[in-house]
Amino acid sequence: MATRMATRTILSRASAPGRIFLPTFGASARRYMASSSEATLKKTGLYDFHVANGAKMVPFAGYSMPLSYGDVGAVASHHHVRNSVGLFDVGHMVQSNFRGPTATAFLEHLTPSSLSSLPHYTSTLSILLNPHGGIIDDTVITKHADDAYYVVTNAGRRDRDLAWFAEKVKEWNASEKAKKEGGVEHEVLEGWGLLALQGPEAAQYLQGLTSFDLRELTFGKCAFVPIEGFNLHVARGGYTGEDGFEISIPPSQTFEVAQLLSKPPVQLTGLGARDSLRLEAGMCLYGQDLDEDTTAIEAGLTWVIGKDRRENGDFVGAEGVRKHLKEGPPRRRVGLIVEGAPARQGAKIFTPSGEEQIGTVTSGIPSPTLGKNIAMAYIKNGWHKKGTEVAVDVRNKLRKAVLTPMPFSPTRYYRG
Numbered sequence: 001m002a003t004r005m006a007t008r009t010i011l012s013r014a015s016a017p018g019r020i021f022l023p024t025f026g027a028s029a030r031r032y033m034a035s036s037s038e039a040t041l042k043k044t045g046l047y048d049f050h051v052a053n054g055a056k057m058v059p060f061a062g063y064s065m066p067l068s069y070g071d072v073g074a075v076a077s078h079h080h081v082r083n084s085v086g087l088f089d090v091g092h093m094v095q096s097n098f099r100g101p102t103a104t105a106f107l108e109h110l111t112p113s114s115l116s117s118l119p120h121y122t123s124t125l126s127i128l129l130n131p132h133g134g135i136i137d138d139t140v141i142t143k144h145a146d147d148a149y150y151v152v153t154n155a156g157r158r159d160r161d162l163a164w165f166a167e168k169v170k171e172w173n174a175s176e177k178a179k180k181e182g183g184v185e186h187e188v189l190e191g192w193g194l195l196a197l198q199g200p201e202a203a204q205y206l207q208g209l210t211s212f213d214l215r216e217l218t219f220g221k222c223a224f225v226p227i228e229g230f231n232l233h234v235a236r237g238g239y240t241g242e243d244g245f246e247i248s249i250p251p252s253q254t255f256e257v258a259q260l261l262s263k264p265p266v267q268l269t270g271l272g273a274r275d276s277l278r279l280e281a282g283m284c285l286y287g288q289d290l291d292e293d294t295t296a297i298e299a300g301l302t303w304v305i306g307k308d309r310r311e312n313g314d315f316v317g318a319e320g321v322r323k324h325l326k327e328g329p330p331r332r333r334v335g336l337i338v339e340g341a342p343a344r345q346g347a348k349i350f351t352p353s354g355e356e357q358i359g360t361v362t363s364g365i366p367s368p369t370l371g372k373n374i375a376m377a378y379i380k381n382g383w384h385k386k387g388t389e390v391a392v393d394v395r396n397k398l399r400k401a402v403l404t405p406m407p408f409s410p411t412r413y414y415r416g
Contacts, residue, residue: 040062041059041062041063041064042062042063042064042092043063043064044063044065044089044091044092044193045091045191045193045251045254045255046089046091046193046254046255046258047064048255049089049255049258049259050066050069050089050268053069053070053262053268054069054070055067055068055069055268055270056068056069056270058271060092060155060271061092061154061155061156061158062092062155062156062158063092063155065089065092065270065271066089066268066270066271067270067271067272068270068272068273069267069268069269069270072267073272074270074272074273074276075273075276075368077267077269077270077272077273078273078276078277078368078369079368079369080199080267080269081198081199081240081242081267081269081273081277082199082200082242082277082368082369082409083199083200084199084200084201084265084267085197085198085199085200085201085202085205085265085266085267086197086198086199086266086267086268086269086273087195087196087197087198087258087261087262087266087267087268087269088195088196088198088239088269088270088274089193089194089195089258090194090195090196090239090246091192091193091194091195091254092155093152093153093154093155093194094152094153094154094155094157094158094161094162094188095150095151095152095188095189095192095194095248096150096151096152096153096165096186096187096188096189097148097149097150097151097185097186097187097189098148098149098151098184098185098186098187099147099148099149099184099185099187100147100182100183100184100185101147101181101182101183102172102177102178102181102182102183102184103146103147103148103149103184104116104143104146104147104149105177106168106169106172106184107141107149107151108309108313108315109168109172109314109315109316110128110168110315110316111126111127111128111129111139111141111315112126112127112129112296112304112305112306112309112310112313112315112317112318112321113126113141113304113305113306113309114306114307114308114309115141115143115149117306117308118141118143119143120143120144120145121142121143121144121221121222121223122142122143122220122221122222123140123141123142123143123220123221123222123235123237124140124141124220124304125138125139125140125301125304126138126139126140126141126304127139127296127301127304128153128161128164129296129315129316129317129320129321130292130316130317131316131317131320132317132320133295133296133317133318133319133320133321133323133324134291134292134293134294134295134317134320135286135290135291135292135294135295135296135299135301136157136160136161136164136292137153137154137157137160137161137286138154138284138286138290138301139151139152139153139154140152140237142222142235150233150248152194154286156286156287157286162188165186166186168316169183169184169185169186172184189248191251192248192249192250192251192254193248193249193250193251193253193254193257193258194246194247194248194249195246195247195249195254195257195258195261196238196239196240196244196245196246196247197244197245197246197247197261197266198238198239198240198242198243198244198245198269198277199240199242199243199244200242200243200412201265202242202243202244202245203243203245203414205261205265205266206227206234206245206261209227209228209260209261210225210226210227210228211226212225212226214236215416217234217236217245218236218414218415218416219236219237219243219413219414219415220236220237221235221236222234222235222236227247227257227260228260230249230253230256230257232247232248232249232253232257233247233248234246234247235247235248236413236414237413239274239277239278239281239283240274240277240278240281241277241278241280241281241282241283241407241409241410241411241412241413242277242411242412242413243412243413243414247261275363275365276365276367276368279363279364279365279367279374279376279408280367280368280369280370280374280407280408280409281406281407281408281409281411282335282376282406282407282408283407284299284333284376285363288345288362288363289333289362289363289376294378295320295321295324295329296321296324297321297324297325297328297329298324298329298330298331298332298333298378299333300332300333302325305321310322310325328381329381330380330381331359331378331379331380331381332378332379332381332384333362333376333377333378334359334376334377334378334379334384334403334406335374335375335376335377335403335404335405335406335408336349336361336364336374336375336376336377336390336392336401336402336403336404337372337373337374337401337402337404337408338364338372338373338374338375338392338394338399338400338401339373339399339400339401340373340394340397340399340400341373341394341395341397341399342364342365342366342373342375342394343361343364343373343375343377343392343394343399343401344361344364344394345361345362345363345364346360346361347360347361347364347375347392347393347394348360348361348392348393349361349377349379349390349391349392349393349401350390350391350392350393350398351383351390351391352389352390352391352400353391354391354398358379358380358383358390359377359378359379359380359383359390360377360378361375361376361377361392362375362376362377362378363375363376364376364377367408367409369408369409370408370409374404374408375392375401376406379403383403384403385403386403386404386405387402387403388402388403389401389402389403390402390403
């Protein structure tokens with residue numbers, strides 16, 4: 001997920017080595033490669049910038065995106081972000097503004113989040129739900145004012161999300177509440193850039209480009225920040241588990257800002273490292289770890305549902321959510337440490353005896369940071385306790401695995 005904008009037309013969010021290796025993402029990359037052609041792929045505003053910097057471009061979520069740069073592989077890039085600072089192009093994400101007198105009520109209808117109490121210039125992870133409570137998409141919602149929100153959604157869900165927004169805005173604006181109090185407008189920020197500066201040295205680097213005291217910008221907060229003559233929307237957060245910033249940029253300024261943000265020690269970083277970083281941080285990738293048949297309770301995202309909304313909130317999908325809250329979900333998202341070979345997406349999980357299948361791996365990689373095989377999975381309720389031993393089928397051989405709390409690698413967000 002992502003954030004940003006320049007002065008008025010935007011709103012924000014605070015929201016994923018030697019050899020090139022495709023962790024869980026590898027299966028996704030190959031899937032996109034099989035279904036996409038260069039002629040049909042979209043490009044972010046930084047496509048030429050990537051090519052000029054030696055990027056290996058691959059299809060991802062309908063876009064041509066950098067996998068790695070030059071002879072620097074995913075593992076080396078991963079370690080650089082964990083130890084220094086890396087720059088990611090996430091301009092494929094869909095950035096939107098929602099404005100209007102009833103914008104808060106509308107988004108509280110569309111999501112289970114408690115937005116009324118969210119402070120201005122603060123972001124929250126949220127989810128769009130279908131009528132059954134399944135997850136249409138995960139999103140980051142930033143509140144700039146009671147009548148102005150900035151929302152970032154996934155590129156791979158663009159068509160589904162935008163059609164859903166259009167349908168729900170139309171329904172809302174035809175309601176008595178909207179006719180009486182005012183409706184809602186949805187604006188897609190087409191062509192805007194979105195850059196993620198991530199790593200323990202990100203703040204020091206960015207501080208050298210601005211007079212704004214970044215210590216005032218704690219995790220989940222955002223502000224319009226002057227950066228070398230540009231007034232940009234900067235949100236503190238990201239998809240790596242490290243301290244960092246997501247910066248939204250008008251189309252005409254994206255290239256220049258990317259140049260400003262990519263000088264040493266910053267290293268340009270691609271999708272391969274992004275996937276291993278997000279998995280170590282225990283963050284979901286839509287389409288692998290989340291889908292429309294999965295509820296927030298199953299996904300371990302109960303915390304995104306406002307406590308004041310769990311019993312009485314009138315939001316899309318509320319009945320399905322309350323059923324799982326009351327009765328418990330049939331399965332739960334868990335973390336695994338797998339012995340031997342890494343378990344990849346689709347690997348089956350069994351009881352220790354191997355007699356009964358009790359789950360499925362959704363993402364899995366050899367962790368560059370831990371030196372262990374980590375995986376994210378869904379497992380039958382009752383088998384989800386920390387320390388539980390199970391067996392995972394890896395290449396037709398059952399491997400021992402232990403349920404392990406996520407994040408696998410401790411997060412290092414700046415909270416002041």
